[in-house]
Amino acid sequence: MQKKVTVLFLLLFVVTGLISAQTMQITTYGVSPREAGLSDNDIFTSAYNGLTNVGVGTKMYLKATLAGGRLNDPQWSTTERAPGSSPKFGGILDVDTSSQIIVFTPDKPGKYVVQVSDGPYSASIVINAAKYIGVYNEVGNVTCQTCHPSVVEKWEGTDHSTIMFRGVEGTLSSHYNANCLSCHTTGYDANAENDGFDDFEFVFPENLTEGTYQTLIDQYPDAMQRANVQCESCHGPASGHFGSTKDSRIVVSYSTDNCALCHDDGHYHVYPEQWDVSRHAEATSYPTGPGRESCVRCHTAKGFAQFVKGIATNDPYFDPSYQPITCAGCHDPHDATNMHQVRTVNASLADGTVIEQGGLGKLCMNCHQSRRVANSSYTQTPSRHYGPHYSTAADVLNAANVVTFGDTLFTLASTNHLGVTENGCVDCHMAEGETDASGHAQLVGKHTFSMSTPTGVDNMKACAKCHGYSLGASFEDVRFFLNGSGDHDGDGVVEGLQDEVHGLLDYLGSLLPDPDPHATPDTTWTKEQLQAAYNMRVIYYDGSYGIHNPKFTVTLLKGTIKALGGVVSVEESKEVPTNYALYQNYPNPFNPTTNIKFSLPKASHVKLTVYDVLGKEVQTLVNNQLSAGTHTIAFNGANLASGVYLYRIESGDFVQVNKMLLVK
Structure with missing residues (x-):
């Protein structure tokens, strides 16, 4: 008998645990005009902005979700409704096994409580229906x-x-x-x-x-x-507000659904459609609650708005909950002080460096920075949070807030991308992308903030304003030469800048007790190793692998390697050749990469270009002043069709053309 009781108790405990781990929730489900027009065979027949305070007769969409479980037979009802009301439930859409959307239409002014139940689970949502009065319309001598x-x-x-x-x-x-x-x-x-x-x-x-x-x-x-x-x-x-905010009589929403009602028609207005594929649209997975407020300031729209307004995290109205970075996070709907109503055009780094350049891009730099002081980081107790915070673009663009090992070991250089762009981050990450054959804008740039389409095509159009289309068809093609050298990681081949930076990061990692950029240092790490790890993480978390600031990235990594006793050769060749020469590529035939080698008897400006057999330019591999020596340039034909290609070198009076064969 005791055994049976024990088994029953354990079974009840397990079932109770499973039930407690599952929670029911009702939320509104906003639908933009574009989304409402995607299909004639679903329940979304009109647009809805996702508010819980709506006009009488507004067709709303409500979503029930059973987190951690499966819905069986959800039952919808109103447990409270406006006087004289007969609200209507409409079509139902089963999104998946754990969530369902239903149409609900309040028909009289007042409060509604909508409930959904499914077995032991239930949830409710409060809705207010009212009428519009206008901002200047006096109702009872009140506006x-x-x-x-x-x-x-x-x-x-x-x-x-x-x-x-x-x-x-x-x-x-x-x-x-x-x-x-x-x-x-x-x-x-x-x-x-x-x-x-x-x-x-x-x-x-x-x-x-x-x-x-x-x-x-x-x-x-x-x-x-x-x-x-x-x-x-x-x-x-x-009409039901007049100072009262209870029961959704007026609401404040940072949801993009609210803006999408007018800014997402699928034709002229596409911002929310672009935002949908951005990283900003992804809510963070970090836990909520006290102690996480410093994260919320950059991981949620309302948190950032409160940060800009100077609302302290211990303020009773500070909101520590996590939501995506939405339109109202970056744009202030009430204030046009700044262009495009962005919330701020001021920013500074964690070490106190005031960011002077970058225009509207300084809005971005408030969050996309290390959030740590580099030169004091090594004094902190090593932990899993050691080093710069993720996304260090502002530090890299400003060539600041990194460890310089006393300023005498190496000199940092900087590519002035902030100086030559009016609005920094915005000019590149929000640049207009190419269009497809139908003329529809690709989901790249603008409010996607992405430099690549969802299919992985890089938006080189963003670079064309300054560089033309000389950098190549993708960021992987971009080559960078410093003091006549493009082989920064010392492997004997000039590859794309991003590959060169990966090589430098790998080498720097090999000099540390743990090469993983996410490694947790312990007390056995020396001061120099901690400092070097900090610099490595600044470049790794920047994510552009040199594109944001090529000179700074290369000189910082080389200098940090030097600080740990490592050596990166900058010599293309120990012997200076006596004649110009262009050698046959190797391997040949190739698929998809090959190496092109040439010799320069003296420092010269070199242009190395690849053409197809019809003479159409495919890619310019080099267009720089190079040092004397023998140079090897990597070429990647992954995006090309099989066939014969020509590569042509021009340097002073020296011109030569060779053939190579791509076979896939």
Whole structure:
């Protein structure tokens, strides 16, 4: 009997543990106009901004998720509803075995509590339905300005506050028409009666000229109370607000779903579509709660907004929860002080270095930096958090906050990418990408912030403004020569800069007790080894492998190797040849890489170019001043078709062409 009781107790314990490990949750599910138009065979028939404060009659999408389990038979209901309401549940979409989306439409002003139950699991969400009133519309002698005068004043300086005004006055676009009003007004919803712009009499003007806006105010005062993108467009209708924020009577959302309602139509407005494939769209996996606030400042939209505003992490209103970096994280919807309403154009490194150059890119540099002081890092107790924080681009771009071993061992050089770009990070990572055959922009650059498409095609167009297309077809092709040498890792072959930097990192790692950049140092590591590990991690976590700052990257790694007693040869050849020569590539035939060797009797400017058999330029391998000696250049034909190719060298009066064969 005792054995049976024990077995039953253990079984109950296991089942209870499984149940407690599974949690039910309801969230809103925003759908942009682009997403709503992707299919005629799903439940998404209209757009929804994901707010819990919505206009009466708004078609909402609610998502139930059973974390750690499988849904069996979810049952949806309203446990509380507005007086006289008969809210409707609509179509259902099973996303996967653990989540389901349902359509819900509140039909009267007031509070709704929607519940979903599935066996022992249940969850609920509070929704408020209301009507739109307009930012300047007095209701009981109260307007938005009554309680929020400074916010309204700042908003009046934004493009949102004048978007319809500029449209009907003829200064926004020559193509401005009635179709634009759904996003350029407040509360517009053709499927609902919510006292939004479209619920009042309005006729679009035939002539878009100066003075038209005031004429429209005189003719259609009720509709024009909701003109332009007002507070309620982002916070939800305010007829139930009047100082009360309980039960979602007004909401603040940093979700991209809110912006996507107008900025993601799949045609002219594509920012959220681009953001969807960015790393910013991925919520961090770090745990939440007290002690993680310093992480939140750069891992969430609201955390960054609070950081810029100077809100301390011990402030009772500081939000330590984790969400993605969304539109409202980088852009302040209420303040147009900075171009594009970015939250800040000031930044400094952890060691106190004030970043002077970089324009709008300084916004990015607040987070994409080491967050550690290099020259004091080795005094810290070694731990798994030793060294710079991930993403050290700002330190590398500014050639600062690294260990220099007393400033006498080596000299750091710097490629002035920040000086020659007006907006630093933005000019490259948000550069326009190439388009496909249909003319649709590839998902690269702009608000993807990516230098490569999802299929791995590098956006070399970002470099073309300064370099033309001389750098090659990808970042792997980019070669860098310093003092006439391109073989930085000393292996005898000039490879792409990124390969050379990988070689330097591998060599530096071999001089440390543990070569892994993620290794946890212990007390056996010497001061010099800890300092060298710090520098190695700055370059490794930068992620560009030299592209951000070629001179700095190469000189820092070589100098750090020297500090540990290592040697990297910068000699292309110990013997200076007496004649110019271009040798046959080896191997030949090749697939996909080969080496091209040539000799220079004196320092010369060299241009080495590969052509196809029709004479079309394929790639320029070298276009630099090189030192005297014998040089070997690696060529990668992975993206080329099989066939005969020509390689041509020009140096002074010396010109020669050889053939090579690519066989795949």
